[in-house]
Amino acid sequence: MSLRMVGVVYRKELIDSLRDRRTVVSMIFVPLIVMPLLTIGMGILSVSIVGQARREVPRVMILGGQDSPRVMAELMGVKGLRIVPANPDYAEEISNKQIRAAVEIPEGFDAKLAAGEPVTVTIYMYQGELRSGFGANRLQRFFSDLRDRTVREHLEAQQLPQSLAHPFDIDQKNVAPPEKVGGAVLGGMVPYFVILLCMTGAMYPAMDLTAGEKERGTIETILCSPVSRVHLVLGKFLMVLTASIATAVLAIASMAASFGAGKQMLLSITNGAAEPALQVTITGTAVASIFLVVLPLAVFFSAALLSLSLFAKSFKEAQSYISPLMVLVVLPAVAAVLPGVELSPTLALIPVLNTSLVGKEIITGTYHWWLIALIFLSSSVYAGAALAIAVKLFQREDVLFRT
């Protein structure tokens, strides 16, 4: 093994790749510029959309209620609602977003309420639609208040204590530290992005250094030099790994910075009313730990992408091989973000998913050391196998000269 030769190949590939626009974009531009823009931009966008929806005075329809003047008068007097004339096509109007919600007041509502008879008010809404949800909630709040008031009035009339309807309070209190709370809400997103960028960072150099060489006709030029194919593949692999790690490191750094900046920005927009998601803090230890667990995955991606691209005759063909692979990476990475998916010894053996899950735990400040060790070990085994395959493929004439 001549490290000097590996170094010569690596140095050339580094110079060559840094002059390749596609590699530079995926390695530097995406994590440094696109990721913070996405993180902050999406945050601002979602806060502003929700804020706008909240500020809107919802148009709602009242169905029935002609024989209940008291509730009708109160409803008409609610400031945050715009009442529109009743229409039998209310369901269609809600679905078409012409009105946000409708409320059906049953016959004899006022009288039944006064008599203490059971009665049901129905609120119609468009489930999953933000503004319809706000409109329906506004109506719900009104009727809840009315119900409480009615109970109070009945108790007063019977000269019974108010506590009869409210014998005790229930209070939920968070005992987890803020970083754990934030991590549980948003923590999964960080390793997901790091893994994804780790893969995209390795993608272009892997294709360029193999299929790209075939396409440009330089593969024969390099093969007639005395460098051994093992040294050649190791030099190329190190370059792909550099791109992958550089992308991941830049992604972690820019994400930490953009979270900090984004947090301040959102706090100022929401006037300090921090959502749990805003309580995410990425500590230095978490950054170092994520980097450590992502490292074998970066080796695995680099070697696997190098092997796969080598099969292709052209850059385009390599892209068609690698695009489906993205799904294979995205799915387990996304699975880890889903609530309820927790790290276990079995999941620790599934590549990508294990790293994503452990990353999520690290963000929340939880360190299951033996699981981390198991993940590091299993990922290293996969990485080693992928690298061995890449070295083997570089010895095969039918792969190198596939036409």
Place this chain on the structure above:
Amino acid sequence: MIEARHLVKRFQDRKRGTVCAVDGVTFSCRPGEIYGLLGANGAGKTTTLRMLATILAPSEGTAVVGGYDVTKDPQMVRSCVGFLSTATALYGRLSALEMVEYFGRLHGLDEDTLRRRIDEIFARLEMNEFRDRRCDKLSTGMKQKVSIARTLVHDPSVMIFDEPTMGLDIMAARAISGFIRECRDNGKTVVFSTHVMSEVEKLCDHIGIIHDGKLLAEGTLPELRGRYGIQDLGDLFVKVVEQ
């Protein structure tokens, strides 16, 4: 010195099954000689030369190139061979200088020797004007010079040219022919493949006619003309192939 002994190369093809691209080719070429491998497209020229340059491994047989066996010491063979073909492209994003430096380092040259060799070659081929220009910005003629510099940087004793003038204009093709002759005059062992009869007549000391992977006839041009009683090399080639 090159000695090819019963070289055979078989490929697996999905449609055609096992294909024998080179079938028992034997020939030799001494230092200070040009051996021309003449054949139509698909005759087995490129595969033969790739085996001599150890880019491909023979299925059977062997060859000794520059004193090293291609099957036993492929790396040593490559260190004494300069291989040039139209398929050996340049790294477009490297400059002419970086390209030649890279191959010099791959050949294990120390930095002093590399610097001296590059100065010599760049001066001789008049490349200093564009030494720092990226290869993808060079003209065809300039690219040819960089390729030549790349094959010469380690001062190889054996030169292998695979259809080196294919696709080149007359000026670039003449420059390559001149370079091949210069290699021979400098005592190098030269093998080159072509299907251009005029190139063979002008350059070759020995000729091998290859068809369907088999070496059908071999000798100097006067010997072949005498043996077949045909003066025109094109007609001679057709007669050999049809026999």
